[in-house]
Amino acid sequence: MDSSRTPDTTSQEPLITVRDLSKSFGPNLVWKDVNLDVYKGETLAVIGRSGCGKSVLVKHFNALHKPTTGDVLMDGVNIFDLDYVGLRQIRQRFGILFQGGALFDSISTFENIAFPLRVFTSDTETEIRDRVMQALERVSLAHAADRSTAELSGGMRKRVGLARAIILNPEVLMYDEPTSGLDPQTSDEINDLILSLSETLHITSIVISHDMHSVLKISDRVAFLHDQALHWLGTVEQLKQSQDGPLRSFVRASEYALT
Amino acid sequence: MRFTLFHEFGLYGTLLYQSLRSSLESTTYRMNLFQEFVKIGYESIPIILLTGVFTGAVMTIQTAYQLGNAFIASSIIGSIVTQSLLIELSAVISSLVLAGKVGARIATELGTMRVSEQIDALESMGLNSVSFLVVPRILAGMLMFPVLYVVAAATGLTGGLLTGVLTDTLPAFEFMKGARLFFFPWDVLFGMIKSIVFGFIITSISCYKGYYATGGAEGVGQSTTQATVLSCMYILVADFVLASLLL
Ligand SMILES: Nc1ncnc2c1ncn2[C@@H]1O[C@H](COP(=O)(O)OP(=O)(O)OP(=O)(O)O)[C@@H](O)[C@H]1O
Numbered sequence A: 001m002d003s004s005r006t007p008d009t010t011s012q013e014p015l016i017t018v019r020d021l022s023k024s025f026g027p028n029l030v031w032k033d034v035n036l037d038v039y040k041g042e043t044l045a046v047i048g049r050s051g052c053g054k055s056v057l058v059k060h061f062n063a064l065h066k067p068t069t070g071d072v073l074m075d076g077v078n079i080f081d082l083d084y085v086g087l088r089q090i091r092q093r094f095g096i097l098f099q100g101g102a103l104f105d106s107i108s109t110f111e112n113i114a115f116p117l118r119v120f121t122s123d124t125e126t127e128i129r130d131r132v133m134q135a136l137e138r139v140s141l142a143h144a145a146d147r148s149t150a151e152l153s154g155g156m157r158k159r160v161g162l163a164r165a166i167i168l169n170p171e172v173l174m175y176d177e178p179t180s181g182l183d184p185q186t187s188d189e190i191n192d193l194i195l196s197l198s199e200t201l202h203i204t205s206i207v208i209s210h211d212m213h214s215v216l217k218i219s220d221r222v223a224f225l226h227d228q229a230l231h232w233l234g235t236v237e238q239l240k241q242s243q244d245g246p247l248r249s250f251v252r253a254s255e256y257a258l259t
Numbered sequence B: 001m002r003f004t005l006f007h008e009f010g011l012y013g014t015l016l017y018q019s020l021r022s023s024l025e026s027t028t029y030r031m032n033l034f035q036e037f038v039k040i041g042y043e044s045i046p047i048i049l050l051t052g053v054f055t056g057a058v059m060t061i062q063t064a065y066q067l068g069n070a071f072i073a074s075s076i077i078g079s080i081v082t083q084s085l086l087i088e089l090s091a092v093i094s095s096l097v098l099a100g101k102v103g104a105r106i107a108t109e110l111g112t113m114r115v116s117e118q119i120d121a122l123e124s125m126g127l128n129s130v131s132f133l134v135v136p137r138i139l140a141g142m143l144m145f146p147v148l149y150v151v152a153a154a155t156g157l158t159g160g161l162l163t164g165v166l167t168d169t170l171p172a173f174e175f176m177k178g179a180r181l182f183f184f185p186w187d188v189l190f191g192m193i194k195s196i197v198f199g200f201i202i203t204s205i206s207c208y209k210g211y212y213a214t215g216g217a218e219g220v221g222q223s224t225t226q227a228t229v230l231s232c233m234y235i236l237v238a239d240f241v242l243a244s245l246l247l
């Protein structure tokens, strides 16, 4: 594993430290002994084949999954030792764009984004309205505020999911396949959105993707899950140079010739 | 097999324990409780009226048929119908019907939320999803089922009485006389206790099956089927246990 722990574009301070993490569901091992730091302000891509455990890994970062063994530290605190209140504070530092958007289908688009505000802030109705519309404008969906979520297309659902993820001003944004299933143009719009969020809001980003084009475009470092382990970790530059077999064949399969 | 059964009871118990603990966080589920009152209680009234009327009607016709040749006062038909409805049928039959309606709805709702990561989304915001989703449903079930039992019993008695009159088997005053003769308030209380237990069984099993659903749309379908089948089974088991304990 030729890994780099000193990305040049970001701070040296690890925000999240993953230590010897292993996860099994019953008898099925997903991956084992994952060690990884996420630095403040960087954009880390997590790549790997479908079913290799990318979503499961990322859901350990805010304790949506509990590991079989190992720790995840945030600011030096093991998040699996926290009680519910402590965990809530950690969780609210994250915003997540889920793979299918995970919009609440019983309420409208507007209410989906307003939901965290209603539950966790004491904002007035006008403040909520302003903040929601601002978030919707950021994802260019202000016109869809009153539509039911069932009427939205896949790309729109992802953008609404993104608006909901940023509404409480998180420090870390996790994107689970933000561009999968979208046409190249919409994908590019989402990539630009991710870049602009990370630049304008100085957000630390963790992006799960199969799409090498967007990985190379938006990320500082790449983590490659393969063969039930974190097979390769390094910067985008190192990825381009890498002679690692499985990594190269994964990248080549996405029709992105490196040579 | 033994492992999975054990595992299931463990998970079910854990969910109940978490629900009990988070039932103190009333601010989290307050907003969903009223909605569940409406969905479990109010929206079940039509089906309960229908079930009630037919149960009462069938009881009168069949009791009259069974006692047809016996040399006893016909008002005894009223007594038998009333007691059967109050002690057993109004609680059990309406709960079996509601296992289909309420149980399937809850399991599908929570199952869909689970597989489309909506539950993860709630948790990731720092919300206690058990308190938000499970507690209001179980609570509304336990509070609404006894009310529905009373509705079912009242329509059942009305249906039984009207059937007696309309089919010329039993005049209304005879039915009333028989009903009064063997009416014990304890029977109504017993029926209400049963329906509280059945309400708990249906909502808790359906929440459990939905909350832990896996495997996409097909998995949700399986969870829903299991939720209704298990609810019906455990209603019958609980009916037996309660009868042995309380009668
Ligand atoms: N709740 C669960 N219970 C049991 N197994 C699970 C659960 N969640 C995920 N898995 C299993 O863990 C493995 C990794 O799943 P995960 O969703 O992380 O894959 P992924 O890398 O995100 O794939 P994709 O790119 O298709 O989203 C899969 O084999 C999956 O079946």
Ligand SMILES: [Mg+2]
Residues within 6 Å of the ligand: A054, A055, A056, A099, A176
């Ligand atoms: Mg995934």
